Amino acid sequence: MNWQDHLPALLLAVPLFGAFLAPLTTLGGKGLRNAWFIFVSSVFTLIAFLLWVRVGATGPAIYVMGGQGWNLALPSGLSIPVRILMEVDAFSAFMVLLSAVAALAGAIFSVNYMERFSGVEKFVALYFLMVTGMFGMEITGDFFNFFVFLEISSVASFGLVAFWRDRGEALEAAFKYMLVSTLGAMMVLVAVAFLYSRYNVVNMAALGKVIEWGMVEKTALVLFLTALAMKCGAVPMHMWMPDAYAEAPAGVTCALIAVSQASLYGLFRVCFTIYGSFMGSPMIPWVIIVLGVLSMFIGVSMAVIQKEVGRLIAYHSVSQVGYMLLGFGVGLLALGDARAMADYGFTALKGGVFHIVNYTMYKGLLFLAAGALYYATGSRNLNEMGGLARQLPKTMVLFMIAAAAIAGLPPFNGFVSKLLIYESSFAVHPILAVFAMVTSVLTLASFVKIFQTAFLGPELKKFKDVREVPGSMLAGMTVLACAILVLSLFPTWSLNHLVEPAAKALVDQASYIGAVFAAAATGGGL
């Protein structure tokens, strides 16, 4: 038996194990706890990478938890899968890889950032639980477990957002996030219940195989769409996002971004894999496109006027999620039509997928840099900062890389994914591309604003004693900066090896469904 067959299970087991042992490692002192934090994060990143390589080489991987054999999806000749099933196709593996990198960077950053606070062992435990939930959402093969993992990641992140509980704002942010998440999770649960009562299955592949287009399915789709758009911060439901992102400790925010991307992943899994064959009508794709355009524009116009670094960057998250929704909406619009797909649909999907990885990397780096500014100066207010380029030269360079990437300046990765989205949305309607470009210009404007006010200008007296932030924080930021540079300097490689397989897997409904049923046909482990 090949040990690599067990990678999907290990991906969940390792962070869980890390979470459960974290409070005990504190008995060995701070050093042991920090070593455990970094060690477990590195291990799950390695597993995510191996999983990605394996899925790229051999196609969708499935894993049956607790089964006689890892691929025994249909025991005793049943026609529907019954056990807890993990299914990893190229899109899931891609999401897992980038989430793992973001979580690793957040973990490395947090070692020094959280040093002076008590209760860090609980912080570490919650952090790993959140990561487990995030990975689970991305690799699970059935909807009920999607709900379970959604809850795991949400509940862990409430605790993390409220970690600085002396701050009233942090408690408020966590409470808001809790209300929104719970509402979203309940809607997902009701949607799952609808589908379960209709088809007696919760397995995604089995559901995608038998589903028909009726009232029950439409209701479930609307519930999924609303709940998951809410969780990833699309516009009418975005109000929790700036609060939660700005108030959580920076390392957590970096991972929270990946968590919101996991909700986005769920949204696209539902639309493409389950409902893919009914997307001929333009209704749902247009809803997603409109949500995307609204998020882009409203998010960025709210961001320009903010004074707090964290909130400003957090509003940009809303607008960046808009780009992805726009890309995927256009892709979804072209799904039923082979010619439109070849013309612009697939480009849009590639743009959307590429934007997910770009966004996670540069937005994570921006939040870490904002955290570094806060750590060094003790202030969140842009109006109080100035001239920090002298004291924080390394942070400044790292921030500049991220800001250039998010603004879409040409050599950087943001440019490539935005260009793909402009090109393809132009084919649907020019006004979409116009909105996207205006958003991009405003993004650049607001990052020029942060850069100018925080780093440039004359040296301020009160910041004379400010020092460059400690090593682990710089290391955490460097991880993401390296990822951005690789994506920027090798755009063709990234598009061909990272993005295209993921986008292909997303539209390939048949192979996702086939992976579960084909494994059964070959006999499984018995």
Add this chain to the structure above:
Amino acid sequence: MNPLSVVARTVCNLFAWFLAVFGIYVIIHGHLTPGGGFQGGAVVATFMAFLLVAHGGKKMQSWVKKDIFTLMECGGLTLFITAGLLGMSNTFFFNFLAKAGGLFGSVVPMGPNPGALNTSGTIALMNLSVGLEVVGGLSMILLYMFSGAHPEESFGREEAGHDR
């Protein structure tokens, strides 16, 4: 918080034990009867609630520390995940103890029977570990809620360096 009257305390001393015993019964028979690790654990944790209400915070402080509950919580969860990992020769969470003889390894007899306790393999083991975890976790929640309501009688270490 002050202790309750001597009558209340005596009744508590007598009956709290029944709660603990019943809770442990529910945990151990989790694979046979309704209930299981979580439910039984919650019942056992009410034992702590009883003592806390009847005897007051000062007495409790001299009896227990939060660290004990942290240990129970982590121990239970680690046992759980280890039971899952040990099945790895087949799959994660594979029930390697069932029908293998030895611990929880008997085969369930056919037909009506009073319930064979030594069956169900890792499921029983996981019930026990979840029970342990829930006792620790819920007791800790009780103590935290108590110290939230009565900041002057806190358990264990103080917090340091939070963000304001």
